[in-house]
Amino acid sequence: xxxxxxxxGKSASGCSTVAIATAKKLAASGSRVLxxxxxxxxxxxxxxNMPAQSFPTEIEPNFELVNLKSSQxxxxxxxxxxxxxxxxxxxxxxxxxxxxELGILPGMDEALALNALRKYQEGGTxxxxxYDGNNTFHTLRMFGxxxxxxxxxxxxxQIFTESDLGKTLxxxxxxxxxTILNTSWTLDDLDKVSSDNILQEGNVALKDSNRVxxxxxxxxxxxAIATAKYFWGGAYQVGLSVKGVIINQSSELSxxxxxxxxxxxxxxxxxxxxxxxxxxxEALPDFLDKSSTPLSINIDTATSxxxxxxxxxxxxxxxLTQSVSExxxxxxxxxxxxxxxxxxxxxxxKSAKFRNNYLVVSL
Amino acid sequence: xxxxxxxxGKSASGCSTVAIATAKKLAASGSRVLxxxxxxxxxxxxxxNMPAQSFPTEIEPNFELVNLKSSQxxxxxxxxxxxxxxxxxxxxxxxxxxxxELGILPGMDEALALNALRKYQEGGTxxxxxYDGNNTFHTLRMFGxxxxxxxxxxxxxQIFTESDLGKTLxxxxxxxxxTILNTSWTLDDLDKVSSDNILQEGNVALKDSNRVxxxxxxxxxxxAIATAKYFWGGAYQVGLSVKGVIINQSSELSxxxxxxxxxxxxxxxxxxxxxxxxxxxEALPDFLDKSSTPLSINIDTATSxxxxxxxxxxxxxxxLTQSVSExxxxxxxxxxxxxxxxxxxxxxxKSAKFRNNYLVVSL
Numbered sequence: 001x002x003x004x005x006x007x008x009g010k011s012a013s014g015c016s017t018v019a020i021a022t023a024k025k026l027a028a029s030g031s032r033v034l035x036x037x038x039x040x041x042x043x044x045x046x047x048x049n050m051p052a053q054s055f056p057t058e059i060e061p062n063f064e065l066v067n068l069k070s071s072q073x074x075x076x077x078x079x080x081x082x083x084x085x086x087x088x089x090x091x092x093x094x095x096x097x098x099x100x101e102l103g104i105l106p107g108m109d110e111a112l113a114l115n116a117l118r119k120y121q122e123g124g125t126x127x128x129x130x131y132d133g134n135n136t137f138h139t140l141r142m143f144g145x146x147x148x149x150x151x152x153x154x155x156x157x158q159i160f161t162e163s164d165l166g167k168t169l170x171x172x173x174x175x176x177x178x179t180i181l182n183t184s185w186t187l188d189d190l191d192k193v194s195s196d197n198i199l200q201e202g203n204v205a206l207k208d209s210n211r212v213x214x215x216x217x218x219x220x221x222x223x224a225i226a227t228a229k230y231f232w233g234g235a236y237q238v239g240l241s242v243k244g245v246i247i248n249q250s251s252e253l254s255x256x257x258x259x260x261x262x263x264x265x266x267x268x269x270x271x272x273x274x275x276x277x278x279x280x281x282e283a284l285p286d287f288l289d290k291s292s293t294p295l296s297i298n299i300d301t302a303t304s305x306x307x308x309x310x311x312x313x314x315x316x317x318x319x320l321t322q323s324v325s326e327x328x329x330x331x332x333x334x335x336x337x338x339x340x341x342x343x344x345x346x347x348x349x350k351s352a353k354f355r356n357n358y359l360v361v362s363l
Numbered sequence: 364x365x366x367x368x369x370x371x372g373k374s375a376s377g378c379s380t381v382a383i384a385t386a387k388k389l390a391a392s393g394s395r396v397l398x399x400x401x402x403x404x405x406x407x408x409x410x411x412n413m414p415a416q417s418f419p420t421e422i423e424p425n426f427e428l429v430n431l432k433s434s435q436x437x438x439x440x441x442x443x444x445x446x447x448x449x450x451x452x453x454x455x456x457x458x459x460x461x462x463x464e465l466g467i468l469p470g471m472d473e474a475l476a477l478n479a480l481r482k483y484q485e486g487g488t489x490x491x492x493x494y495d496g497n498n499t500f501h502t503l504r505m506f507g508x509x510x511x512x513x514x515x516x517x518x519x520x521q522i523f524t525e526s527d528l529g530k531t532l533x534x535x536x537x538x539x540x541x542t543i544l545n546t547s548w549t550l551d552d553l554d555k556v557s558s559d560n561i562l563q564e565g566n567v568a569l570k571d572s573n574r575v576x577x578x579x580x581x582x583x584x585x586x587a588i589a590t591a592k593y594f595w596g597g598a599y600q601v602g603l604s605v606k607g608v609i610i611n612q613s614s615e616l617s618x619x620x621x622x623x624x625x626x627x628x629x630x631x632x633x634x635x636x637x638x639x640x641x642x643x644x645e646a647l648p649d650f651l652d653k654s655s656t657p658l659s660i661n662i663d664t665a666t667s668x669x670x671x672x673x674x675x676x677x678x679x680x681x682x683l684t685q686s687v688s689e690x691x692x693x694x695x696x697x698x699x700x701x702x703x704x705x706x707x708x709x710x711x712x713k714s715a716k717f718r719n720n721y722l723v724v725s726l
Contacts, residue, residue: 105511106473106505107469135498137498141469226406227405333467
């Protein structure tokens with residue numbers, strides 16, 4: 001299955017430039033690469049000196065490029081949805097609405113992009129898929145979808161099935177939802193829904209840095225460094241592993257000077273001169289190495305301690321709330337769930353301390 | 364009612380810097396100003412040399428600043444929603460779910476920000492509200508919500524009320540929706556829903572440049588100019604009027620040289636030196652002038668011609684589709700609806716040409 005790579009950094013730190021250099025490097029060494037950009041403005045085209053198409057197009061041997069267009073993806077997915085509906089519902093409701101007329105609401109870009117990535121990954125045509133969103137904050141929101149949506153489904157499922165609304169609705173839409181979530185369920189065993197579906201699968205993939213991995217991008221600018229650090233923690237908040245930090249447009253003086261990214265491996269990239277990609281390509285990390293990243297969560301039931309890897313934040317930026325069976329870690333305007341094992345369920349948080357980029361919670 | 368201002372441009376062109384200078388200028392001349400930023404990264408804080416709070420905080424006389432935090436806004440709105448539900452439904456469904464545990468999915472940031480802007484506007488505390496999003500593409504998605512959501516409600520309403528699902532569901536959720544949309548309706552007169560609600564109100568406000576106005580921001584960089592032009596058309600695609608273009612960090616040589624923004628008034632801003640905002644403030648436009656912007660749509664029923672203001676795009680970037688009573692203009696990865704008057708309903712598009720930034724459609 002294809003490795004998905006993405007780059008996180010302050011805007012204009014060079015994420016797109018690094019993404020292109022990465023695609024060139026991997027393609028040259030024999031990997032089949034798809035670079036997925038999501039930027040409908042002319043900015044991205046200017047970097048490659050050519051307009052990016054909305055379907056995969058070869059631009060170098062082994063290197064294909066696609067620029068996701070939400071209006072087109074939405075039309076396509078709507079057609080698929082209508083086909084499913086017609087197949088499973090006796091009286092399909094939406095057959096008279098056409099994909100070409102649907103407008104785009106906030107959030108659709110990210111949901112459609114994640115779905116497109118999943119399809120490219122399953123298609124088996126590529127070894128590496130590089131995702132270059134138009135804004136890191138929204139890229140993290142996108143990678144957060146599987147975990148958060150799964151939580152919503154879980155949490156609202158219980159409530160929903162016990163309600164009047166749920167009892168009325170379930171028989172009507174059950175066949176459709178079964179198909180979309182790729183699992184079968186009835187009102188009585190809704191528990192199964194979340195155990196074996198696309199979202200869970202997405203969640204598991206995110207946590208494996210050999211399947212989905214992120215690199216931080218920064219320049220020597222102080223705000224860019226602070227922002228990259230912030231995204232380091234932000235990535236872990238949505239379950240995405242960070243494998244290294246790339247200092248773009250670096251001068252020799254700066255190496256190891258301005259920043260403190262702890263154990264994270266760092267790579268200095270020279271400034272690109274004209275159309276010469278070679279020096280950048282040579283300085284880039286080996287993206288295919290199988291080194292591991294710090295364990296995101298470590299639960300020690302014997303000592304009732306939970307260690308949560310949460311780099312880039314200070315204690316005052318983190319808020320911890322607890323319900324019977326889960327902890328919610330609020331940081332970077334993201335909420336991450338830690339599900340407590342049975343032996344810790346119901347125990348109350350006694351203390352929470354920061355130690356070497358870990359939040360250590362004692363129950 | 365407060366004027367809402369926003370700035371559109373390629374990332375790192377200085378939208379946030381101009382937003383701050385604008386707030387300082389207007390506050391100094393006596394307007395009560397709220398600057399609403401939506402950037403949880405450390406980037407924005409660095410510009411003002413202070414951390415922005417998630418509640419309005421005075422930082423100069425007449426100048427308050429708030430940095431929207433989605434997790435907090437979501438918790439607040441969930442509490443409001445539960446109160447409404449408890450009031451109108453005999454068996455409220457969601458009372459056991461707490462706002463503090465809800466995760467943030469893509470799209471929520473924009474929906475929550477638009478709702479926050481509406482509340483600040485209605486509150487009457489401010490004369491001018493400046494919105495500084497973290498990415499122009501997503502800012503446009505946000506301003507597109509009223510028009511597009513309204514279209515979805517309209518279009519799906521017909522389908523929905525005729526379906527099994529609709530007939531089952533409406534009696535259960537009717538009181539709640541009535542309250543949210545601030546109108547009353549029954550299954551039989553659902554037509555009324557969209558005529559008098561918040562979304563329509565939002566739509567009307569957007570079209571009045573004395574209530575909501577945007578300015579383009581660019582530097583002398585070619586990609587930044589091309590991107591600003593693209594957002595010029597993108598703004599009109601979501602119903603937002605553009606009143607001028609600001610050339611940030613401009614050198615004297617460049618004035619009027621690099622760009623072609625047609626009739627749009629342009630303003631050259633010098634580069635900010637240290638913490639000296641004065642030269643920027645002096646070069647900014649008079650944001651309170653009541654000059655009008657080009658009419659977005661002009662329908663001439665006598666000649667069966669529709670003129671649509673669509674700057675910044677070429678013909679090949681625009682796609683036109685037609686249904687019986689509406690045209691869909693696809694450009695900038697946005698779909699905009701033109702509703703045909705009765706006298707033109709059913710007529711087929713004969714030709715579509717670009718003339719002076721207008722798309723001229725003959726029926």
